[in-house]
Amino acid sequence: MVVSRSNNTNPARIPALGLRALALLFLSLLLMFLDKRDNHLDTMRDAISAAVYPMRVIVDAPARIWQTAGEITETRDDLQRENSRLKTELSITAADLLRLSALEAENSRLRALLDARQQVPDEVRVVEIMSVDANPFRHNIVLDIGSNDGVYDGQAIVDANGIIGQVMETGPMTANAILISDPGHALLVEVNRNGLRTVAYGTGEFGRLNLPGLPNNADIEPGDLLVSSGLSGAFPAGYPVAVVDSVTRIPQDAFADVTATPAAALDQIREVMLIWSSRQADEIAAEKRSAEVDDDG
Amino acid sequence: MASDRALRNLPVIATLIVALMLTMMPMPDAVSAFRPDWVALIVIFWAMSVPRSYGVGVAWFAGILVDVTQGTLLGQHALALCAIIYITVKFHLLMRVFPLLQLTATIFALLALYQFLLFWINGVSGVHVTSVTYWGPVITGTIIWPLLYTFLTSVRYRVQLGG
Numbered sequence: 001m002v003v004s005r006s007n008n009t010n011p012a013r014i015p016a017l018g019l020r021a022l023a024l025l026f027l028s029l030l031l032m033f034l035d036k037r038d039n040h041l042d043t044m045r046d047a048i049s050a051a052v053y054p055m056r057v058i059v060d061a062p063a064r065i066w067q068t069a070g071e072i073t074e075t076r077d078d079l080q081r082e083n084s085r086l087k088t089e090l091s092i093t094a095a096d097l098l099r100l101s102a103l104e105a106e107n108s109r110l111r112a113l114l115d116a117r118q119q120v121p122d123e124v125r126v127v128e129i130m131s132v133d134a135n136p137f138r139h140n141i142v143l144d145i146g147s148n149d150g151v152y153d154g155q156a157i158v159d160a161n162g163i164i165g166q167v168m169e170t171g172p173m174t175a176n177a178i179l180i181s182d183p184g185h186a187l188l189v190e191v192n193r194n195g196l197r198t199v200a201y202g203t204g205e206f207g208r209l210n211l212p213g214l215p216n217n218a219d220i221e222p223g224d225l226l227v228s229s230g231l232s233g234a235f236p237a238g239y240p241v242a243v244v245d246s247v248t249r250i251p252q253d254a255f256a257d258v259t260a261t262p263a264a265a266l267d268q269i270r271e272v273m274l275i276w277s278s279r280q281a282d283e284i285a286a287e288k289r290s291a292e293v294d295d296d297g
Numbered sequence: 298m299a300s301d302r303a304l305r306n307l308p309v310i311a312t313l314i315v316a317l318m319l320t321m322m323p324m325p326d327a328v329s330a331f332r333p334d335w336v337a338l339i340v341i342f343w344a345m346s347v348p349r350s351y352g353v354g355v356a357w358f359a360g361i362l363v364d365v366t367q368g369t370l371l372g373q374h375a376l377a378l379c380a381i382i383y384i385t386v387k388f389h390l391l392m393r394v395f396p397l398l399q400l401t402a403t404i405f406a407l408l409a410l411y412q413f414l415l416f417w418i419n420g421v422s423g424v425h426v427t428s429v430t431y432w433g434p435v436i437t438g439t440i441i442w443p444l445l446y447t448f449l450t451s452v453r454y455r456v457q458l459g460g
Contacts (some may be wrong), residue, residue: 032376036370132323
């Protein structure tokens with residue numbers, strides 16, 4: 001440092017280093033401010049994420065190859081065993097499904113009697129996970145589907161066992177999603193048994209959600225199933241979220257210490273389902289129409 | 298002349314791409330917390346070796362790429378990288394004459410500062426990290442530095458990159 005200050009022709013001196021560093025620091029601060037405040041930078045983020053898309057594919061290749069290799073080398077015995085297991089499962093679910101259609105018919109009859117709005121079934125699509133976020137303190141996943149296929153911010157993601165998370169940002173070909181176990185995530189749930197409403201917060205551990213807002217006298221027990229209440233608008237109602245595994249009532253505290261285990265195995269997911277809930281699909285379609293009108297005008 | 302420049306830039310671009318890919322690579326949870334900050338290590342190396350060509354600008358750009366691939370606040374890694382590379386470039390002559398052990402200690406300090414800046418920005422923007430393993434990359438980065446340094450130096454001399 002002393003050497004570099006002694007004269008300007010010194011070869012060790014890097015011209016305008018401090019000025020450049022300062023300018024870039026301010027630029028980063030500005031970017032962070034804009035990014036935090038609004039979503040002005042989404043197009044920029046999309047462009048860069050499209051540029052690094054090939055890298056993502058390469059990085060994800062080993063896991064894919066491993067999976068394919070596993071599929072190829074499966075023995076005949078294993079396949080037969082799996083086949084018979086799946087057949088059993090199928091017959092069981094088919095029986096359940098029969099009952100379901102009867103229930104659905106009954107439900108729509110009762111709704112008609114009550115003159116309530118018909119529940120339109122949600123549209124669902126199976127999507128593969130491209131990669132899981134490298135940052136261990138954020139539970140994010142990347143899906144190989146983007147706004148080109150109609151994915152929108154806030155869209156709910158489920159798997160066969162329950163709710164997994166929601167879409168956070170959409171690029172043209174990929175989408176970033178946040179899991180319900182992310183420490184920054186919260187969703188509105190209700191206890192399936194009695195309709196008690198509360199909020200489930202992520203903890204940063206895949207197997208645990210926190211329900212800090214329940215008073216000591218709340219009617220909640222270990223084993224209670226929590227389902228999405230659908231009140232936030234982001235998640236459709238009635239999907240399983242978690243099972244309560246411990247309720248600790250501390251007499252001197254106002255709130256009970258309640259934890260729950262997510263219904264879906266969040267650290268073992270490979271394929272997920274995206275839900276286009278009918279109401280949001282309508283909104284999106286309306287938005288698109290108005291955007292097209294704007295383009296024409 | 299143009300091809301000469303391309304040849305000079307090639308190892309830097311290649312190592313940066315590999316570093317980014319290592320950062321994105323999906324890994325088991327337990328290992329993932331101790332993943333070294335590959336991009337930071339690579340950028341530090343090139344900044345102290347060829348500070349005139351690869352300084353704060355390259356660091357900033359690499360930081361933006363990390364932000365996009367990690368889904369963090371845009372500019373967060375860019376700011377932290379920019380800050381530590383400013384220090385690296387400022388003291389690059391001193392760092393070049395350091396024995397490897399002392400240099401590794403310096404790298405530890407730089408990585409700790411980098412992680413602290415990220416921690417600070419996370420805190421301000423509402424992502425609160427409480428786990429001790431957050432500081433894991435500083436340790437693993439320091440451990441990996443002597444190997445990385447030896448490897449990159451040999452790469453650098455093989456392609457005849459001047460200071």
